[in-house]
Amino acid sequence: QHLCRNMDHEESIYSFADSDLDLSFTSVTTDRTHSARSSLARSSLTLSFNESRLSTASATPSTAVPNIHTRPHCRHDNPNWAAVNAVTTLSSDGALHLRHLQLLRLVGSGNLGRVFLCRLRDYEHANFALKVVDRDSLSSKKLSHVQTEAQILSSLDHPFLPTLYAHLEVSHYTCLLMDYCSNGDLHSLLRKQPHYRLSVQAVRFFAAEVLLALEYLHAKGIVYRDLKPENILIREDGHIMLSDFDLCFHSDVSPKLENGTRIKVGSARYGCFGDPQVEERVTEFVAEPTTAFSRSCVGTHEYLSPELVSGNGHGNGVDWWAFGILIYELLYGTTPFKGGSKDSTLRNIASTKGVRFHAAEGDREEPGMAEARDLIEKLLVKDPRKRLGCTRGATDIKRHPFFNGIKWPLIRTYRPPEVRGLTVKRSKSRANVSHVIGVSSPRRRRCLWKRLSRLMRIKGSKYSLNSNSNYYSYANHNVRKCV
Numbered sequence: 001q002h003l004c005r006n007m008d009h010e011e012s013i014y015s016f017a018d019s020d021l022d023l024s025f026t027s028v029t030t031d032r033t034h035s036a037r038s039s040l041a042r043s044s045l046t047l048s049f050n051e052s053r054l055s056t057a058s059a060t061p062s063t064a065v066p067n068i069h070t071r072p073h074c075r076h077d078n079p080n081w082a083a084v085n086a087v088t089t090l091s092s093d094g095a096l097h098l099r100h101l102q103l104l105r106l107v108g109s110g111n112l113g114r115v116f117l118c119r120l121r122d123y124e125h126a127n128f129a130l131k132v133v134d135r136d137s138l139s140s141k142k143l144s145h146v147q148t149e150a151q152i153l154s155s156l157d158h159p160f161l162p163t164l165y166a167h168l169e170v171s172h173y174t175c176l177l178m179d180y181c182s183n184g185d186l187h188s189l190l191r192k193q194p195h196y197r198l199s200v201q202a203v204r205f206f207a208a209e210v211l212l213a214l215e216y217l218h219a220k221g222i223v224y225r226d227l228k229p230e231n232i233l234i235r236e237d238g239h240i241m242l243s244d245f246d247l248c249f250h251s252d253v254s255p256k257l258e259n260g261t262r263i264k265v266g267s268a269r270y271g272c273f274g275d276p277q278v279e280e281r282v283t284e285f286v287a288e289p290t291t292a293f294s295r296s297c298v299g300t301h302e303y304l305s306p307e308l309v310s311g312n313g314h315g316n317g318v319d320w321w322a323f324g325i326l327i328y329e330l331l332y333g334t335t336p337f338k339g340g341s342k343d344s345t346l347r348n349i350a351s352t353k354g355v356r357f358h359a360a361e362g363d364r365e366e367p368g369m370a371e372a373r374d375l376i377e378k379l380l381v382k383d384p385r386k387r388l389g390c391t392r393g394a395t396d397i398k399r400h401p402f403f404n405g406i407k408w409p410l411i412r413t414y415r416p417p418e419v420r421g422l423t424v425k426r427s428k429s430r431a432n433v434s435h436v437i438g439v440s441s442p443r444r445r446r447c448l449w450k451r452l453s454r455l456m457r458i459k460g461s462k463y464s465l466n467s468n469s470n471y472y473s474y475a476n477h478n479v480r481k482c483v
């Protein structure tokens with residue numbers, strides 16, 4: 001074992017070579033800031049009736065095979081890629097090895113493995129998360145989950161999903177190098193809020209980002225099946241990253257362009273700020289895995305949909321149900337069908353009783369709550385055939401009044417809401433903005449905002465905009481036609 005330990009500010013830093021490995025890391029300190037997942041985190045269950053999983057990829061050998069996932073997420077403005085590329089350029093076989101990594105601390109452990117904060121040697125500014133799975137300690141079923149996760153991770157390219165920088169198979173360990181989320185998970189953040197509740201504006205922000213992540217997964221035919229606040233990590237910049245793909249299943253999807261959908265738009269005569277709404281027929285892209293089917297009962301009790309509980313088979317609708325539960329929990333601090341025990345929770349879900357909203361006494365109705373309740377009711381429809389999202393996916397959900405005003409392509413540039421316990425670092429990197437809106441430099445961005453502000457002044461608006469404005473400034477004022 002080649003571990004060199006360097007105690008620095010009570011932080012253990014480990015550098016190691018690939019040979020003679022012991023990655024049990026029993027002596028590594030745990031992250032105290034986020035203490036990984038809170039002890040109240042709910043664990044996922046897996047009960048297989050007739051497993052239909054992704055075909056599993058064969059293990060990648062540890063050496064001599066380039067294990068870097070350079071495809072499509074390789075953007076020059078991502079400092080993590082720059083660091084990985086620099087290291088692998090100097091590596092004799094062009095591959096990344098464990099010896100290139102420095103483990104800083106343990107950030108959490110789950111069913112399958114442990115996750116460490118780490119850096120590449122000599123690249124102090126690029127933080128990564130390394131998920132280490134000891135394959136020898138896992139059942140064949142859990143091993144298939146690891147392979148599912150690795151396979152899905154390697155196919156993702158979305159700002160609200162993890163980038164897999166490298167996949168290492170070393171001895172009996174599988175190591176996945178991903179983006180590190182310094183703000184912990186949404187479940188821990190929720191527990192820091194009064195009554196475990198977030199404001200409507202904060203919920204709208206997080207839900208909108210989760211919706212985009214689910215939309216992307218579904219467009220690839222991936223049904224996620226484990227949506228819950230514990231699996232929504234928060235990056236350094238306050239934007240989300242959905243994690244934990246071991247319970248996903250894969251299905252075919254046939255993307256379609258649908259003509260003739262009627263949507264309400266601001267009238268051209270009134271420009272950005274016109275109240276009168278006119279209807280317009282639009283062509284929409286719909287990519288929803290409506291034929292997805294699995295019988296495995298997987299997920300987390302409080303988030304299981306009725307069709308999952310019944311065990312007669314389920315499809316894409318389980319994610320839209322869970323999305324409804326998520327919005328409910330973020331707003332109300334608890335889940336709607338929770339009972340005194342796991343069994344009674346499952347009974348409540350399976351019963352014909354609909355969702356009920358528990359307002360705490362003395363609660364003032366926040367603007368947006370009525371829309372939120374309406375959306376929740378439409379998502380928590382027990383019959384998946386009638387549930388919002390099940391036929392046309394996120395396309396229909398995005399149009400719900402709860403999300404009114406959100407400029408979906410710009411959401412990556414919105415400033416995250418101010419939430420107790422959330423420390424947001426404004427990224428100076430261009431990657432922060434260019435991924436979605438294609439504005440390639442801060443200078444160009446400033447120009448865009450200047451032009452936008454000028455345009456708004458011309459239109460006689462009393463509102464001013466700047467690139468740091470919080471997203472709900474946009475949400476409240478319809479600037480649709482201006483951008």
Ligand SMILES: Nc1ncnc2c1ncn2[C@@H]1O[C@H](COP(=O)(O)OP(=O)(O)OP(=O)(O)O)[C@@H](O)[C@H]1O
Pocket residue numbers: 036037043044107108109110111112113114115129131162178179180181182184185230233243244246
């Ligand atoms: N990229 C990351 N950045 C920061 N923390 C992370 C990251 N990935 C995972 N974690 C934390 O590490 C812990 C375990 O991670 P994860 O849930 O992926 O492991 P797992 O073994 O798949 O767990 P599960 O039991 O949910 O299947 C969690 O507390 C999670 O919040």
